[in-house]
Amino acid sequence: MSEDERARILDGITVVDLSTFVTGGFCSAMLANQGAEVIKVEQPGYGDAVRHSGPPFIDGESPYYWTLNYGKRSLELDLKNERATEALYELVEEADVFIQNFRPGTAERLGVDHETLREHNEELVYLAISAFGQTGPWRERSGYDLLIQGMSGIMSVTGEEGRQPAKVGLPMTDLITAMWAAFGTMTALYNRERTGEGEYIDLGMLEATLPWLTKQAGMAFAGEETKRMGTKDPVLAPYQTFETKDGYLNVCILNEKLWGELCEALDRPDLPEDERFELNADRVEHADELEAEIERTLGKRTTEEWIEIIAEDAGVPAGPVYEVEEALNNPQIDARGTVTEIEHPELGEIPVIEHPLRYDRAESGFDLPPPLLGEHNREVFRDLGYADAEIDALAAEGVFGATADEE
Secondary structure (H helix, E strand, C coil): CCHHHCCECCCCCEEEECCCHHHHHHHHHHHHHCCCEEEEEECCCCCCHHHHCCCCCECCECHHHHHHHCCEEEEECCCCCHHHHHHHHHHHHCCCEEEECCCCCHHHHHCCCHHHHHCCCCCCEEEEEECCCCCCCCCCCCCCHHHHHHHCCCHHHCCCCCCCCCCCCCCHHHHHHHHHHHHHHHHHHHHHHHHCCCEEEEEEHHHHHHHHHHHHHHHHHCCCCCCCCCCCCCCCCCEEEEECCCCEEEEECCCHHHHHHHHHHCCCCHHHHCCCCCCHHHHHHCHHHHHHHHHHHHCCCCHHHHHHHHHHHCCCCEEECCCHHHHHCCHHHHHHCCEEEEEECCCEEEEEECCCCCCCCCECCCCCCCCCCCCCHHHHHHHCCCCHHHHHHHHHCCCCCCCCCCC
8 A cells, every 4th residue: 555545544533622731732633643633723812822831932932832733723713702602613513523621610601511512513522621520529620730740649759769759851641631632532433433422521630640650559559658769660670770981871670581681791790699689579679789789880881882782782671861852863763754844834844743653554644833823714714615705704703803813
């Protein structure tokens, strides 16, 4: 099958996305990458708040906004305007998926709750994302990534022992929630193919995060204490970051075979003979002593030298700690074509990180740059069958906001 013959899996699926920031934004970007048409509905004149997240800005645009919004079209709608709400209902009638991440109760006040939209499209997959879900004593609380990292237990096990809890450097719980959101949307669409019925998905960030606790949850179930351990692992050793002569090296030992191979690569036959380090359980119990012994050896060579010795020659899992710039630009990423460029309507070519799903029989990828605010106001309604004069009338009625660009 040639590339020209390969369709994208979500070709023909239309997503109306009223969400802001990451939880809904990254979800709809994932769907766009698989071929869905995503219409990003934004507040006139201001847009998604992530547009203003910075510095840095590049000619007034936030690169952070780019990373969440490739592949979408932007439509300004003033949902306090009755005619704009009616126009939204027209979009919903032709849509497959509707996404919002309002605090519970807001969708009802705006007239975009599930029951209302279901009257316009019974087959709609409706995704409601919030901090704590639509039920429970905390349902009306607002919440963002930092709060959820704290309340999910992630911060309690992140950072150095005896130091202040630390958050993961990425907006981790936002992205976890976005992954569940995309997964839930896809499974609901699949179920609709079987049953012909739409679906309502209630997704809370806190409960979205808890399944990812895995080994720490297992320790809690067993009555074991969980704690901050730096880069050490609570159930495996050595499985951590070590200092070398000029930097850092991650080493991942999951079984006794790899432990023996590491000791051979380090020319440390004494280590597996030491009763403190003989088995994994012993090494976990004596992790600090083990760290000191291994770093005594690793400190004699550079990170690059050790990667050649340990990873390339011995085949033991080991690798460097890259800066973000190095992570985006290295021979492996270049060979895979992961970071590419896309043409922006005002800035020329801008970078894009492609999503990682590579199919034999389907295509994927972004075909649109992050949209300018209201860039597709007219285009979206032309696609609905509106004549230019009718779109002019919508603009005159303030559907796109008082100052929206009508082009």
